[in-house]
Amino acid sequence: MVRTAKLNCDKCGLGVRKEKFLKRLNGGSYCTKCCIEKRAEHREFLKRDVLGIRKREDLKKEWAAKRKEKGIAKTNAPKIKGQKIQRRKTSSLGLFITLDEKKVLFLKYIKKGFDQKEAGNKVKLICKKMSELLEKLRKTKKNEAEINTAFKEKFARMVER
Numbered sequence: 001m002v003r004t005a006k007l008n009c010d011k012c013g014l015g016v017r018k019e020k021f022l023k024r025l026n027g028g029s030y031c032t033k034c035c036i037e038k039r040a041e042h043r044e045f046l047k048r049d050v051l052g053i054r055k056r057e058d059l060k061k062e063w064a065a066k067r068k069e070k071g072i073a074k075t076n077a078p079k080i081k082g083q084k085i086q087r088r089k090t091s092s093l094g095l096f097i098t099l100d101e102k103k104v105l106f107l108k109y110i111k112k113g114f115d116q117k118e119a120g121n122k123v124k125l126i127c128k129k130m131s132e133l134l135e136k137l138r139k140t141k142k143n144e145a146e147i148n149t150a151f152k153e154k155f156a157r158m159v160e161r
């Protein structure tokens with residue numbers, strides 16, 4: 001079977017005289033420069049998305065985005081007082097487990113030696129128990145500050161386990 005020689009980099013399109021000047025990587029052919037870039041990208045991917053390590057610059061960007069989001073949420077907040085405002089107040093007290101918290105918990109269990117499935121199940125269980133607790137606390141009709149304290153205490157205890 002005749003295979004036509006590949007003489008262009010898959011990423012930047014750079015032409016080479018001979019096929020051997022292109023390097024094969026994950027099913028593609030790349031010039032030396034792009035090959036180095038692709039490897040670096042993959043290392044970053046492993047660090048950030050698999051190990052959850054992030055650069056300070058990225059964290060700064062995330063924080064800025066969150067601040068922006070909050071700012072927008074504030075300006076969009078309804079002006080009439082009512083249930084919606086009440087709900088917003090509740091979430092700003094932290095009565096839920098954020099995605100970041102879930103990630104931290106997950107990594108904690110991985111480090112403890114649980115496999116991914118076990119760690120995932122543990123995180124799910126904690127989230128479930130916390131929302132059950134929140135429901136219970138709401139039924140006691142305590143004020144938001146009391147509920148918040150109770151929620152955080154319970155969360156800390158569950159996480160320590």
Ligand SMILES: [Zn+2]
Nearest residue numbers: 009012031034
């Ligand atoms: Zn290239």
